[in-house]
Amino acid sequence: MKLKQVLWLGLLTVYLTPGVLLVLARFLSLPPVAQEQNTVSPEQEGTLAPRDAIVQVDSKQAEADKLFQQGLSHVRRSEFPEALQSWQQALVIYKQIGYRLGEARSLGVLGITYRNLGEYKKAIDYHQQSIAIARDIGHRHGEGASLDNLGGAYFNLGDYKKAIDYHQKSLAIAREIGYRLGEAASLNNLGIVYYHLGKYKKAIDYHQQSLTIAREIGNRLGQGNSLNNLGATYSQLGDYKKAIDYHQQSLTIAREIGNRLSQGNSLNNLGLAYDHLGDYKKAIDYHQKSIAIDREIGYRQGEANSLGNLGLVYDHLGDYKKAIDYHQKSIAIKKKMGDRQGEANSLNNLGLTFLKKKQLEPAQTHLFDAIKIKEDIRHLLGNKDDWKVSIFEKQANSYILLKHVLITQGQPRQALEIAERGRNRALIDLLAAQLSETPQKTKALTLEDIQEIAQQQQATLVEYSIVDDQIYIWVIAPTGQITFRSHDLPQDTTLAKLVKFSREEIGVRGRSNHNPSSPQNTKDGNRLQQLYQLLITSIVNLLPHAPSPLNPNNSNRLQELYQLLITPIVDVLPTNPSDRIIFIPHQELFLVPFAALLDDNHKYLIEKHTILTAPSIQSLSFTRKNWHRVQDSNGTPLIVGNPTMPTITVGREQKPLPALPGAETEALTIAKLLNTTALIGAEATESTIVEKMANASVIHLATHGLVDGIYYRGAIALAPEEPDHDGFLTSREILIGYAGPEKSLLKAKLVVLSACDTGRGEIKGEGVVGLSRSLIAAGVPSLVVSLWQVPDDDTAKLMTEFYTNIYTHKFDKAKAMREAMLSMLNDGDGNPDPKAWAAFTVIGEAR
Incomplete structure (x- = not known):
């Protein structure tokens, strides 16, 4: 039986628009290779250069501004803990002297940094505080920037509905005030979310719009990020030649501007593309180079994704011991960071590796855990039916693998429960909502439920499930008797033919x-x-x-x-x-x-x-x-x-x-x-x-x-x-x-x-x-x-x-x-x- 993996498509590179530091925040998320932009207001950009007028006005503000600048310098050297310390000190002073704009921008960069360190809930708290101040003082630039970054944090938590809502609000503000850098960043970030929802055509459209603006305004990092995201999407569509071309262009830009984070991201994504093409030696080389950069700069999530991708390569090579080791290391980091979608995908791949090793009990455990997380993420989409339909395309493989594991273990009845659990989930949510059942109360069917439905219908239920080159058939009689049969599909033709x-x-x-x-x-x-x-x-x-x-x-x-x-x-x-x-x-x-x-x-x-x-x-x-x-x-x-x-x-x-x-x-x-x-x-x-x-x-x-x-x-x-x-x-x-x-x-x-x-x-x-x-x-x-x-x-x-x-x-x-x-x-x-x-x-x- 040929089993398929959910491929981990690598890093999402986050960058701050020109000013605050082009490499401050590269972050990685779920299975794709996309890069997300952290949006920074012009006032934040302006902090790169000392503001003489402010220095002369107030020594305390000058001290806070100096600390803010020190934070940026630490980030340039990838000294994130030191940067956090400087910005926290600046925040205290800004609060003391009542300089609310300084307070808002300090909260914003703290949120960005905590997000890049994988502390998403803390990042959300800082961004929400920054937004409140920006609105209070009528600062539209700052509000838009923090809204975009807040969307990014929710994206990392797998709440795509909120992510899209915040990115769209940020985009509206950027267009309203004519802030093209912010517009490009929000477009890019929307493309990333739609990528993860399986809306690839829409993702490409957003990334192309972002790339066009980046080229028009001469934003090299923005160009590199959009190119990398386009490569990720084309890789998902199976066009690996085009994907490699985009990733190579992105890597060239990252090296030219000295952005180590973007270099690591592009290297990782190139490794993924070559893995798809079966060039495992080259794939390992790219992933190892990416991991080296991630560890050098302390970027844990990038490291986690590259470790997971190396696990995939070694799985393809049949070195299951190494594959399991890399997947487990990846899961440990993602779990600590709260990267739910990333954890689910790595659990899926770990389960598949155990299945290939014929270690069925750990395979079953990891696949069950992956499904639970994926269902939690789907629930967060609320009543967005179209999104649920799309995202399930990226989640269905875990259900298919688990059915196979359970059948192999001689548990066809439990496999029937999983077969039902993996069908029409968006439709079931809609039907449940009609009858005043909230989505979280829409429970999956048990065997007893299935038998009761057969009895109520006074009908024999025949459920089919295609699992690669096999067909599973369950027959549920009105009496409750359940019969399972399976056999191989014809070898000389496909079922579709x-x-x-x-x-x-x-x-x-x-x-x-x-x-x-x-x-x-x-x-x-x-x-x-x-x-x-x-x-x-x-x-x-x-x-x-x-x-x-x-x-x-x-x-x-x-x-x-x-x-x-x-x-x-x-x-x-x-x-x-x-x-x-x-x-x-x-x-x-x-x-x-x-x-x-x-x-x-x-x-x-x-x-x-x-x-x-x-x-x-x-x-x-x-x-x-x-x-x-x-x-x-x-x-x-x-x-x-x-x-x-x-x-x-x-x-x-x-x-x-x-x-x-x-x-x-x-x-x-x-x-x-x-x-x-x-x-x-x-x-x-x-x-x-x-x-x-x-x-x-x-x-x-x-x-x-x-x-x-x-x-x-x-x-x-x-x-x-x-x-x-x-x-x-x-x-x-x-x-x-x-x-x-x-x-x-x-x-x-x-x-x-x-x-x-x-x-x-x-x-x-x-x-x-x-x-x-x-x-x-x-x-x-x-x-x-x-x-x-x-x-x-x-x-x-x-x-x-x-x-x-x-x-x-x-x-x-x-x-x-x-x-x-x-x-x-x-x-x-x-x-x-x-x-x-x-x-x-x-x-x-x-x-």
């Missing part, structure tokens, strides 16, 4: 590998052109066509998926076709059309079982609570079909999405069944739909669905209204409008997105991030979505049958969907081709 081929076998396109969060070489216009062409091409699939049953001789991929996902557990699945199975997919399995999987006798899975899906087991407990909340909802059903289509700007042209006449027929038929009026064409405006969604008991949207991140991970096409509504109801707008404790949750018992690809989205560690997730977060207990474009006429037939089954035959939603699919499959008037019926899936509550 197998899923893609199975979809192509049905006759639908595979999922794009496009990652909307990554920097793209294509221009937006080109991307939109691709989308438009895709929609135009797909219209062919929406036209009536003759049935084309799946050729049994050409169905091997669907059978392969059946053998991979179903055969290992077939003996513990229910034998009664009416008994429900709820599949909990993982990674690319979210794109699997479970209903269409074929057994050896060429029977589809839907012929043998009643099927639902869910993003996680824990989400089912919340959809059940939301079902109780809305079960008496009697609002007017909202049925929408074929709205006047919005346009997409492609280059300089406005191109409308193609109309869906079949969707109009579908909506009119369903509206008649539900005794309501459908909104068609120009009536189906975005503002009207959003207004009516709030109180509707059922929501049915038969229109285009868009994916691939252009409209924030998914959108529904509605009639536009210029200039305020573009006609695209995005997943983000649904989250903002309806999800969360202070929002008015939707009252719908059922939402049907009868549009192409509405069940897809960006697959992340959090799960599928798209329209379905947003609607679950908005309080919807039951959701029907599609995994591909379904022909218009076929969708109309299936949906009419689905609603007839619910409202005439009184079936639950899962049974209603199964019977509708079987009708399409077996009825002479239907379409037996799985492309026509297998795309749809019921998510959440069956009732």
Whole structure:
């Protein structure tokens, strides 16, 4: 089994803007190589030169100014304890003579220095005192500088939400007063925080802005820091050649200006890049040089990061004894300093090294400890859902490793708890907040909780987990019995390719590998052109066509998926076709059309079982609570079909999405069944739909669905209204409008997105991030979505049958969907081709 490490990307170099001392505060943090700037006001800069006027005015102030200057001199020689002593003495005198500006600047440099020494809470206290004085005397420069530094201290503690808030406030002040050095520093620091949140495109943008300003004003250290941070980000994106180029440029500048701290940082980051490239000899050399500088100047956090990085290199070389020694030394320093994220990453890497040594008990202990810290950091993000989704991408590896350790130890039940603990954490926080549960009270599920949910659902739960080249499967029966199975994935292909081929076998396109969060070489216009062409091409699939049953001789991929996902557990699945199975997919399995999987006798899975899906087991407990909340909802059903289509700007042209006449027929038929009026064409405006969604008991949207991140991970096409509504109801707008404790949750018992690809989205560690997730977060207990474009006429037939089954035959939603699919499959008037019926899936509550 190939196991992956969370790489420690090195040092964050902090520097004071020209004046106070370019090397006063270089600090390192979490896994990346970024450098952060400590912002200093012009008055602080001015202390580098004696102020004759002040010296002549007051001998006591002159004494304090002299002590302040001595502190700076000590810092130049990396004599930090002596610098602290001088500044503390200066602070006492400034307080005695009532010179508040001197008091504020002394507090500021003390905060910066304590931060660089790893005493973050003490640093916060000094910065808060400095801010209070600056505000009291109306000193905007000082306020902005201390706000930025306060943000940096919270960043070190892993409180990214507060860090961003303080950096943004500092940036606003810098721009307001035209202070370009402060502006560059705040931009740089924002880039660092977004880097740690996994927002690499945003991080690059901030660092590029900071670099531009540094070049314009001739700030060499600022240029070096921004170059180093850009290198860190490109390294994370896998572009090591570009990363090395940026780090080499940064190192050259650091040597030219004599900044030892920046030299050490760049050396460390170069070591990381060469480690990625497999040049371990060069990596060790760079890291050892970095450690030598860190120890020479007494920079403990830099030393801790470089020690951790050396541990990674020796792990790669198979020298586990040395790797463990370096990781343990790194952890000791980080723990003492309160560097929570750094401690978590080193604990993860230490756990992996013990796993490779087959010492499973210490591996389990260290990975558990890493997860606990990471969960604490995520909690500090509060209600910032998007940040939580992003940061989990950087945290998921610890859960994966711990699952493997527990399975290897023969503890599959405990591994199930971890599998659930690592799913949909941001979504679970949103759902918990809706029901007046604060995030800290959102506890992870125990085995007893999982068994209780299976019993409440009266369903067999099947949870999958992909761990590198293996697949783990847990089956939880309504009786509480838990069965675990595992087996190797095929060696001749990847799971992603197998899923893609199975979809192509049905006759639908595979999922794009496009990652909307990554920097793209294509221009937006080109991307939109691709989308438009895709929609135009797909219209062919929406036209009536003759049935084309799946050729049994050409169905091997669907059978392969059946053998991979179903055969290992077939003996513990229910034998009664009416008994429900709820599949909990993982990674690319979210794109699997479970209903269409074929057994050896060429029977589809839907012929043998009643099927639902869910993003996680824990989400089912919340959809059940939301079902109780809305079960008496009697609002007017909202049925929408074929709205006047919005346009997409492609280059300089406005191109409308193609109309869906079949969707109009579908909506009119369903509206008649539900005794309501459908909104068609120009009536189906975005503002009207959003207004009516709030109180509707059922929501049915038969229109285009868009994916691939252009409209924030998914959108529904509605009639536009210029200039305020573009006609695209995005997943983000649904989250903002309806999800969360202070929002008015939707009252719908059922939402049907009868549009192409509405069940897809960006697959992340959090799960599928798209329209379905947003609607679950908005309080919807039951959701029907599609995994591909379904022909218009076929969708109309299936949906009419689905609603007839619910409202005439009184079936639950899962049974209603199964019977509708079987009708399409077996009825002479239907379409037996799985492309026509297998795309749809019921998510959440069956009732």
